[in-house]
Amino acid sequence: MSNIYDHAYNLEKAIRExxxxQRLKTAYEAVMNDPESKQMFESFRxxxxxLQEKQMQGLEITEEEVEKARNVVELVQGNETIAKLMEEEQQLNVIIGDISSIITKPLEEVYGFSQED
Amino acid sequence: MSNIYDHAYNLEKAIRExxxxQRLKTAYEAVMNDPESKQMFESFRxxxxxLQEKQMQGLEITEEEVEKARNVVELVQGNETIAKLMEEEQQLNVIIGDISSIITKPLEEVYGFSQED
Ligand SMILES: [Ca+2]
Ligand SMILES: [Ca+2]
Known part of the structure; x- marks a missing residue:
């Protein structure tokens, strides 16, 4: 069991390095160091x-809210500093998703077959 | 980057071993090899x-459904073979949760501070 944690910490270190x-960190700092971008990004978040909170609580999301969210996304996409951050986020999300698939494979193999029948 | 994946596969192997x-796998097979337990477990799943699907779709869950779910849980808890499986699941879930916290720490450190201010 300690072995699992050792490997998890090794993986954390590999991610960090x-x-x-590193590019995500730099991109995030660039946003945070530009007041206009920072404010825009925080409004986006x-x-x-x-919206996520409402969805999780099963509350309805109004058309107005969808429209407002769309506007904020457009605004954010026009900001190069934030666009760069979002690009880096996406790349790291792919990696995190891959890691998640890899480490849950053993569990899937246990449950996988009989869930299909 | 290949380094990250190497470490992820090492972690997967450590989980598997x-x-x-191994106890979870054994417990699962015990349930699957007992027709009564298997049927009960699948009804529980x-x-x-x-319920999860309904929740995710933001649909309302009726009192009747909650009551039914509660009955199935009670039934399942009275089955030793399934109770053993659920115990093993819980232990592995703790480990998976720990792993998830460990490997998302770098990301939290990037975003953590300025989300609070
Ligand atoms: Ca600007
Ligand atoms: Ca029995």
Whole structure:
């Protein structure tokens, strides 16, 4: 069992030292160091978190809210500093998704077959 | 980057070889090899998946469904073979949760601070 944790910490270190993670960090700092971008990004996050929260609580999302979210996304996409951050986020999300698939494979193999029948 | 994947596969192997995983597998096979337990377990899973699906779609869950789910849980808890499986699942879930916390720490450190201010 300690072995599992050793490997998890090794993986964490590898993520932390990866060029993808370093680029994400740099991109995030660039956003945070530009007041206009920072404010825009935080408004974007707030909007997203609000919608997620509502969805998780099973509350209805109004057309107005969808429209507002769309506007914030458009605004954000026009900001190069934030667009760069989102690109880096996406690349790291792919890696995190891959890792998640890899490490849950043993569990899937246990449950996989009989769930299909 | 290949380094990240190497470490992810090492972690997968460590999970697969852990006594916790081996015990889960054994417990699952015991349930699957007992027709009564198998049927009960699958009915339990179906009920759970149904409720999850409804929740994710933001559909309302009726009192009747909650009551039905509660009955299935009680039934299942009275079955020693399934109770053993659920115990092993819980132990592995703790490990998977720990792993998830460990490997998402770098990301949290990037985003963590300025989300609080
Ligand atoms: Ca600008
Ligand atoms: Ca029995």
């Amino acid at each position: 990866s060029s993808e993670f 707030d909007t997203q978190l609000n | 852990s006594s916790e995983f 179906d009920t759970q998946l149904n």
